[in-house]
Amino acid sequence: MVQEKSCLEKINEVLEEIQWESVPLDVRTKAKECLADFVGVMLKGSENSLSAALRKALGEEPEHNPEDLALWLGSTGRMPDTDDGHRFAMAHPGVVINSTAIAMALHLQHVKGADLLEAIIKGYEMYCYEGRVINPGAYLKRGIDATSVCGGAAAAVVAGSLWGLDKQQLARAISLAASLAGGLNQSAIDGSAQKYLVAGWGAKLGIACARMARENLGGPLHVFEGKLGYCNAFAPEPNEELLYHPRLNWDIRNVYIKRYACVRRIHATLDAISDIMGKTGLTPDRIKSVKVYGSQFLYNAGGYEPKDGAQAQTSVPYTVTLLLHFGRVEDREVHAHLQDAGLAAYSHRIEVIKDPEIIALAEKDKSLWGAAKVRIETVDGTIYNGKQIIPYGDPELPFQEGIVEQKFLGMVENTLGKEKGEAIWARLMGLEQEDSCESVFQNVLKVL
Template sequence: MSSNGVVTNGTSAVATKLNESEAANIPVTEIFADFVANAHTDSLDLEMREKLKEVIVDYIGVTAAAGYSVDSTPPIYKAVLALGGAEGSSTAITKGQKFTPQYAGFLNATFGHSMDFDDTYSPGTLHAGVTAISAALTQAELMGSTSTSDRFLLAVAVGYEVTCRLGRELGYEAYSQGMHNTATAGIFGSVAAISVLKRLTSRTIEMAFGFAGSKASGSMQYLENGSHNKRLHAGFAVHDAFLCVALAEAGALGATRIVEGKFGFLNAYSPNPNKDLKRLTEGLGTHWEWLVSALKPYPACRMTHGFIEMAGDLAQKHSKEVKGIICALSPSNFSVVGHRTPNKLHPENIVDAQFSAYFQTANAWIYGSNTGNAAYNKLDDPRIHALCERITCVKDSSIKGFGSTIEIEYADGSKEKQDMPFPLGEAEHPYTRDRVDQKFFSLATPVYGKDDATRIRDMVNSIEKHTIAELLDLLGREASAF
């Protein structure tokens, strides 16, 4: 988001359209529809199963905690009730009653995205699991005994894959147009997950994708005032995916070539000059791109995670007074978390703090990197605000992805610099399974109690022996901190 409105991963670019001949020769939408229609549980090898169980356990912990105690949950829940959403047979996590499928999916995905604690896919700068898992859970519950846990796992994997591959081609550049990849790509992944469980034909899936292209949305304007819009983006995507699939099944005619067409998804939603349709479809069904998705150790924008970890580690090693801190990040990430605007320098609400490199660095330096959601109880902490004034964020075009560097200048004149090319959770800096469980229990135990939290974790770990109905029976039990 530079002065000319377009920033790539360190370089400027003008909006670039896909080559029409290339688009004509690579029918992406049809290829994706075929992939979804022909997906088979044979793809669920041991690596895939273990990864799926990790992300599902993580999703449940994050979603339950948000449904239980996040500030935006009561008004969003109230709105769904006002619209008659609680009149179906589908489960919303922690709500203790049943909903129509589109509203159950909406609530679960909204809760799952509300803490900014859900897993991320770095090449696409998005969260794929919150939409894929929410859509698959709701549809699997609707299928009852006509589907299996393996089919559910497959639906989640396919939903992830579609979202991640589309997000990779959107790139960071989509953010320069104010588009939120989690939502815009997420609706396609949600359609895919639902379609796998329903065993839809390729033609029906293509039509559902066609409608999804008209419903894809998610404005980055939420950054201006810390609004709840971002949390809702994932929910809107899942809600609308159910509508898109229903329309396609009913025989409504959706747009063709919705991904690659002249006015299609990739052209309309991102100026990325490096869109590659061959890369987008290559290895589909054999190479699973989504497996590089990373779990998040901190409930904050992923772009701040390097600063949180480095500041926390360095502060533990030293007790010296800090004169100043320089936080360097890519130009694209700077545009989201680094601008020295009042709402980032001194955030007054949770969303602004989640997207503030200043607040996250200062909090980690003073209170450590593992304060979790309790960090947002310190929005008026004078020590944090004083340190924020001594933090400078700068752009560095040599930094890629979610990488970052931090330089500390101490009051005695000494300096210390640290570089983190990959934040904790990425494959190059892995998040171990014991930490997955630790995070889950920290989130789920206050909601369900230790015994039921353990039952939930164990049920996911052996999901092949259970039904989704059994799992949702535990997850749907009413729990609220309000």
């Protein structure tokens, strides 16, 4: 009798299918864009005082150790909350995967660009397999932050691939990381630096597990499906079809790029309001009220007067107020106006309401947790209505060509400057031609 393969063995076989020579062109391009987007967001995050505090906590020279470097870069890249994400896996793969890739490229020194991109693509595939299996229940019902819980195994895949682990060693690295993973989401309610640190922690964990797997240390064979394993711990409603039957999806294609510095569940709301403002020319003083209709998940983001950046990034009233007054929601606005009494008072014009139609929509398609309807009433009684099911930047509503580059250059303006920023972007877009990509990332770290 042939024994059924474990889920670990099956997903490891899927990863083995990913070889650079057979990677579709659009997947290659997306991998480069995701890496570049991370670099830009991370450099923007380095302006945050929390990034400097973390670097000091790590001994001020984290670049001497790949685990600590990945922890610092990944956490820093999470701080602006403009890092990439995956609607179906319901978290942020890029900060974990790309911080790991950069740390390993600098540690190993002679990593070819094509090998780095192949490892990144494998990392996204691993992450999205786990995230699709455990979410949305892990997040909504158990408070699990998949950024770290899925990120650990994904980082192990990236680091293990670049270290040249064989198939059995890579399985050990994945199993160890999945067994040791953790990360909670209470910061979405209370705020705190924990929101950012889980990203770097997943990267650090993955590299450490890959390092141990090189010496043939590993975790349990049935880590994912076992009675006391990953899914039982994290997923009240796992996707068992996908769990037991993983397949190659090239899931990096489904990664979204963000344009607002806040949690993704608010983006559809902001898109709907932005469209109304663009069409009508409304100014904040003419608006009497804004009603936002959504699911319970969106309703939970209806808090007023946030106390820190993490709370601000999870507040519909605050971020809508910023959009109305400044025409954008960027990192500098999010932090600069936390103590603005006038904007705090204005934010009470915005109300989040649970809506049966959106709730039913989200129950039918669990990936539509951020769908929203908006109703703007002006001081003269005019009503404007809008509706956004999927935010711009998702695969169904991709940004126009050049927007990701534009975002990158804006993010690095204060650190690299325009000329150096354009040069780094060009090298990242041609990364597969680099015999060693160490110098690309050395040039990035020089400004930190």
